Amino acid sequence: xxxxxxxxxxxxxxxxxxxxxxxxxxxxxxxxxxxxxxxxxxxxxxxxxxxxxxxxxxxxxxxxxxxxxxx
Numbered sequence: 001x002x003x004x005x006x007x008x009x010x011x012x013x014x015x016x017x018x019x020x021x022x023x024x025x026x027x028x029x030x031x032x033x034x035x036x037x038x039x040x041x042x043x044x045x046x047x048x049x050x051x052x053x054x055x056x057x058x059x060x061x062x063x064x065x066x067x068x069x070x071x
Contacts, residue, residue: 008046051068
């Protein structure tokens with residue numbers, strides 16, 4: 001099943017937190033990532049270059065997707 005992340009960015013693999021509610025995003029939009037088992041995968045179909053920023057702390061892993069603007 002394919003889900004839409006942002007306009008033109010299609011999610012090809014995503015796993016929810018196994019029925020656990022999370023308070024940082026609405027239901028059905030979270031993603032579990034676990035080394036060698038669960039991934040969040042997407043395809044950039046926007047026709048524009050994007051940049052992925054990631055960061056973490058002791059409790060969270062975060063990501064931000066932005067469009068690259070060279071103007």
